[in-house]
Amino acid sequence: MRVFEEILLLCLIICAVSVAFTKDLLTSIVIFMSYSLIMCVIWVLLQSPDLAITEAAVGAGVTSILFFVMLKKIRAIRKEDGHEQDEK
Amino acid sequence: MGPNLFINYGEAVAMLLFGIGFGNLLLQSNLIKKIIGLNIMDTAVYLFLAEKGYIAGRVAPIVADGVQDMEAYINPIPSGLVLTGIVVSVSVSALMLALTIRLYRRYHTLDLDEISRQLKKEGL
Amino acid sequence: MSRMKNNYENSRFMRFKRWVDGETDLLLNTMEIVPAKEPAAGEREEASKDSFGEKDGKNPPVFSEGRGLLYFRRFYQAVSVLLCCGIILVLLWTVAYLPSFGNAGNPDNNEVSARYIEQGLQETGAVNIVTGMILDYRAFDTFGESCVLFIASCCVMILLMVDDAILKKQEAMSDRRFEPKNDAILQGTALVLTPIIFIFGIYIILNGHLSPGGGFSGGAIMGAGLILYTSAFGFHKTQRFFDEHIYKIAKITALCMYGLIGTYFYVTGANGIENHIPLGIPGHILSSGIILPINFCVGLEVACTMYAFYALFRRGGL
C-alpha cells in the first residue's frame, strides 16, 4: 500500500510540473483534472472518504467542467471576432 | 536537518506542490495557468492537512459496529477543515474564470503582461 | 542681467510650478524617455507561443517597450524563481521538524478529537463523525462556507449576467454555432444517466450523516446532473423547470432555512435554553437533529450554484 501511495504522490508532482510546461491550454486542463483524480485516490488511501467524494464531485467534476466551458467561451469569442474581421 | 523528512514524505510532497503552485501563480503570465497554479497550491495545503490527520492502522471516522474508541479512528478535524476548504477553492476558481472571460472579451488575450501593456497604451 | 537664464524652462522653480500644476512629475522629469525598442526576439517568441490571443496572428504585438520594463520583467522572473525555491526549501526544512506522519502520539490527537470520536454519536446523532463535526460542533464555520459559495455566485452574476433580451438570444446562438445540435448519442446517454445521477446525488445528501458525503458533495453531483441535461438538450428544456426565478427562490430559501436553523441552534445553545430538535435513533435516516435539514439545504444551494456557474459561463443568464 505504501508503494502505491508513493507512486501516486510521484504522479502528483509529475502532473503539477507538466501543467506548468504544457503549451496547449486544453491539455493542461486535462492534466489538472487527472491531478484532482489522483488526489482523490490518495484521500481514499488516507482514510478520508468524505474528502474523496467531495473532491471527485467538486474538484475533478465541476471545476473541470467550468474550465472547459470557459475555454469554449473564449474560443467562441475569438471566432466571433475573427468573423467580424473577415467581414471588414 | 530534522529527523522526520523521510518519514513525512507525504507532507514533503505537499510542500513541493505548494511551491510549484506558488511558482505557477507568480511566473505564468497566462491567466488560466495562473488559476490552475492557484488550485494546485490550495490542494497542496489540503493534502498536507489530510496527511497530518492520518494515523497508521486506523480507519475512517464513521462509527461502525458501535465502536466508539479513540484508538479505532483517525482524527476527524482535518477532514472537516479540508471539506470547507475545497468548497472555498471551487468558488474562488469560478470567480477567477469569470474574470478571465471578461478580460478576454475586452482585451482578446489571456496574457496578463500583454493586458497591462494594452492598458498602458490606452493611457488611462 | 546676470540672473536671466536662457534655460528658464528647466529651472527648479519652473519645474516645481509645473509639478504643482500637475503637468509633469517632479522626479520623473530627469528621466529620459527611451526610444521605442523592438522587444527581444526570444521574448516575443515566448509570448506568441502560449498566449491564446496571438495565436491567430492578428495584431502582432509591437509595443514601444522601454528597456527598463524589460529589465524589470527579467528581474521579476529571477526573483520569483528564487522566491519559490526559497519557499520550497524552507517548507521542506520545516517538514523535517514536524511531528512524524501517522503517529498516534502527535499533538493534534488530543482531547478535542477524542470527544468528537467518543461522544460525537451521542451528542450529534451522526454516525459519520466528520459530518457531525462540521455541521454541529463547528456549525458557524460551515454557514460561512456556504456564504462563500453564495457570494461567489453573486460576483459571477455581476460579471457575466446579460440583461438585455436581444443580447441573450445572440449569445445563445453563437455559443452553439460550432457544435452539432441534438446529438442523438449524447441525448440518449443523458436521458439514461441524468436520473441515475440525480438519485445518486439525493442519496448522498440524505445519507450525509450515515455514510461519506453530505450536502456539498451531493449538491455538486446534482449540479453536475443538471449540467449534463442542459448540455445535451439545450437551455430551453431546462428552463421549463429551472429558470432564474426558481433559481433565486431555491437559493434564498435554502440559505435562509440554513440560517434560521443555525441561529436557533446557536442562540439556544449559548443561552442555555433547551433545544427542541430531537436527535432520533442513530443510524436511521431521520435522525441526528439539525444535520439532516442542514444537509438538505446545503445540497440544494450547492446544486443551484453549480448549475448557475455553468449557465452564466455558457450564455450569460439562467
Add this chain to the structure above:
Amino acid sequence: MDFVQNFPCFSVILCLFAGILSSGLKDKAAMRVNTCLLGIVTLLSGATLLYTLQTGQSFVYVMGKFPAPWGNEIRAGVLEALTALFFCVIMLLSLLGGRHKLLEEVESGKTYLYYVLTDLLLSSLLALVYTNDMFTAYVFVEINTISACGLIMIRQNGRTIEAAVRYMIMSLLGSGLLLLGLCMLYDLTGHLLMSNMKESVARLAATGQYEIPLIVAIVLISVGICIKSALFPFHAWLPDAYGYSTVSSAAILSSLVSKGYIFLLIKIIYRVIGFDIYGDTRIIDVLFAFGLMGMIFGSLSAIKENDVRRMIAYSSVAQIGYIYMGFGMGTEAGMTASVFHILSHAATKSLLFIAAIGLTDVSGGSRKFIELTGAGYRNKWAGAAFTVGSLSMVGMPLFSGFISKLLFAQAAVQNHVKMLPALIVLGVSTILNAIYFMKTVIRIYTPVGYSAYPSITFVKMRVYAVTLVAFILLNVILGISSQPVVDMIRQGLAMFS
C-alpha cells in the same frame, strides 16, 4: 447570561441574512435594507461597547451548545466592540457619500448586488473582529476577499476588471500562506480556538519543542496577512483597485477591508501567539523595516502621481506603513498608536475619497490635477472636506491624524533601539505628506477667472453634504477628545491578554 451578550452574534447573523435576502430584492429595496441593517448593527455594536465598558471585562459567546475547545466561539471586549462600531459608522457614511456615483457607474439592474456584497463584507468584517477561532477567521477572510473583489469590479470597465484580477491573485497568495500557516499551527497545537492555541503555543515556546515549525508558522501567517493588507512591497495591486473602482468601494476598501486583516493580525499576535513570544521572534523587526520603507516609498509614489484618486491610494500605502511600524516597535504603546491610527486613518481616508469625487465631478469628471484648479470654489463642501482630510493626514493639531502621530512619536521615544529611525522617518514622511496634500489643497483653491464647469449647490446633493459634515465631525471629535478613545484602546488591549 445577559441578553446583550447575544448582540455580537446577532450582528454577524443579521448581516448574512440581509445579504441573502437582498439578493432577491430590487435595487431600491436592497438599498433600504442595507441602510437599515447598518443602523441596527451600529446600535448593537454600541450597546455591546457600553456593556463591556460597564462590566469592565470581555465575554465569550459559544456558538452552539458545545463549550470551549469543541465548538465555535466568538468573543467581545472593549476593543472589538469599539472597532465594530467604528467600522459600521464608516461603512454607512461611505455608502451614503458615494450613492449618487453608484447609480451612475453600476449597471442599473445590478445595483442590488452591490448591496448584497456590502452586507456580506460587513458580516465578514464583524466576524473577523469578533472571532475567537482561527478557522472561522480563515473562512471569513475568504468572504472578505471575494466581496472586496466584487466591490472593485462592479464598475465594469477594463481597468477595474484588470485591477480585480491583480487584487485576487495577490490576495489568494496571501490566503494560501495564511491557510498553510494555520494548518501548521493546528498540527503543532491540536487546537483551532485562539485561547487554547495560546496555551499550547506558550507551552511549546517554554519547552523549545518544535521551535522551527512554530516560527515558520508564525512567519507564514504574518506574511499572508501583510500581503492581503498591502504592506509596502506587496502593494502593486492597490493604486489601480482604489483608483478606478466606484467611490464607495474605494472608501470601503481603503478604510475597512485592509484594516480588517490588520485587526485580525493584532488578534493573532495577542490571542494566539502571545505578545512576548511574537516580540521575541525577529519578525517584528522585519515588519518595522517594511513599515518604514512603506511610509517613504508610498509617499514618494504619491508625489509622483498625477491623478488625484491614485495619489490618495498611494497615500494609503504610506499609512499602512505607519500601522506596521507601530507593530514593529514591539511595545504596548506602539500597539496602541497603531490601533488608534487604524481608526483615524479609516475616518480620514474615506473622507478624502468621498471629497475627491465631489471635486472631480465639478471638473468634468477628470481626475488630473490641472483640471481641478479652483474646484474648491465650485463645490464648497467637498473642498472644505478635502482640506480637513488633508490637514488630518498631514498631522495638524485639532484633527485625528495629529493624535496618531503624537502617539507614534511617544511610542518611539520609549523604544531606545528603534527611536532614531522611527522618529526620522516619521518626520520625513510627514513632510512628504504635507507636500502632496498641500499641493492639492492649494490647487483646488487656486482661483480661476473663467470656468467651463458649473458650480454645485447644496440643494442638489444634500445627502452628500451631510455625509461630508459627519465625516468632518468624526475627524474633529477624534482629534479633540482623543483621550477616551485612547483609554478604551488601552483597556481593550489589556483585555486581550
